[in-house]
Amino acid sequence: MFGPGRAGVRSKLSQGVEGVEHPGKLITFEGPDGAGKTTQIQMTARVLEESGYSVVKTREPGGTRLSEAIRQLLLDPCYNEMSAVTEALLYAAARAQIVGEVLLPALRERKVVLCDRFVDSSLAYQGYGRGLPLEMLRAVNDFALNKLGRFCTILLDLPPEEGLERSAGEMERDRLEQENLSFHRRVRDGYLSMAREFPGRIKVVDASADPRLVQEQIQEYVMAYLTGRDQGGAFE
Ligand SMILES: Nc1ncnc2c1ncn2[C@@H]1O[C@H](COP(=O)(O)OP(=O)(O)OP(=O)(O)O)[C@@H](O)[C@H]1O
Numbered sequence: 001m002f003g004p005g006r007a008g009v010r011s012k013l014s015q016g017v018e019g020v021e022h023p024g025k026l027i028t029f030e031g032p033d034g035a036g037k038t039t040q041i042q043m044t045a046r047v048l049e050e051s052g053y054s055v056v057k058t059r060e061p062g063g064t065r066l067s068e069a070i071r072q073l074l075l076d077p078c079y080n081e082m083s084a085v086t087e088a089l090l091y092a093a094a095r096a097q098i099v100g101e102v103l104l105p106a107l108r109e110r111k112v113v114l115c116d117r118f119v120d121s122s123l124a125y126q127g128y129g130r131g132l133p134l135e136m137l138r139a140v141n142d143f144a145l146n147k148l149g150r151f152c153t154i155l156l157d158l159p160p161e162e163g164l165e166r167s168a169g170e171m172e173r174d175r176l177e178q179e180n181l182s183f184h185r186r187v188r189d190g191y192l193s194m195a196r197e198f199p200g201r202i203k204v205v206d207a208s209a210d211p212r213l214v215q216e217q218i219q220e221y222v223m224a225y226l227t228g229r230d231q232g233g234a235f236e
């Protein structure tokens with residue numbers, strides 16, 4: 001069911017996991033901190049519900065009792081001793097739980113699931129940001145995704161300084177937001193690099209525009225995916 005794989009460059013560990021078909025649709029929203037993911041998910045959900053879709057909104061890390069507890073550990077600035085590998089594994093653990101407890105059941109029930117961040121965040125932040133090997137992250141996350149299958153990703157692109165500025169004053173910066181600007185620039189560049197590599201699944205939207213204009217662009221991609229004009233893609 002999947003498009004051409006990248007067998008030549010993929011880790012042996014991450015090979016051989018095939019996705020399963022499910023009747024629902026998963027749409028993930030990605031981008032730098034403060035890019036407008038939460039705002040756009042709310043707007044998208046409203047439009048889809050008005051059109052008769054049954055929508056589930058959730059977020060990563062989080063979305064289940066256990067994953068929200070892991071989120072606390074990950075984002076609390078008091079854990080500044082956390083190693084990059086521990087961080088990557090905690091994000092993957094939180095993801096395994098939401099996949100099993102929320103995503104797969106909702107997709108089997110034909111729901112449209114809108115997820116604030118997903119596996120691309122791990123590649124962008126722990127891979128491009130922290131410098132962990134992408135192949136190891138792909139292997140661990142293949143395991144966490146448990147044959148989830150195809151999905152579509154909206155990448156809200158914004159210079160990190162603008163995103164951090166938007167969120168300034170909302171709350172104390174969390175452990176990841178407190179990283180320096182060069183970390184956040186690597187994260188953004190990582191996202192854009194993945195979008196070039198997987199244009200079938202990852203759709204880039206300019207997040208610097210007015211929220212209504214951003215939403216118009218998103219709706220085009222979302223409707224193309226929901227009506228089958230666009231197939232999305234599997235995580236690879
Ligand atoms: N297109 C936009 N232009 C200007 N401000 C915006 C835009 N979209 C959202 N905002 C504002 O920016 C702030 C961050 O938005 P939002 O919480 O939706 O981003 P986010 O990507 O979910 O952030 P985080 O990654 O920190 O969870 C909010 O104050 C929101 O009102």
Ligand SMILES: Cc1cn([C@H]2C[C@H](O)[C@@H](COP(=O)(O)O)O2)c(=O)[nH]c1=O
Nearest residue numbers: 033060061091117118121122125176177
């Ligand atoms: C899923 C995921 C997230 N992160 C980072 C990205 C953000 O800085 C925080 C989550 O906070 P938000 O307010 O919900 O955006 O966690 C990450 O580094 N790796 C991941 O896999």
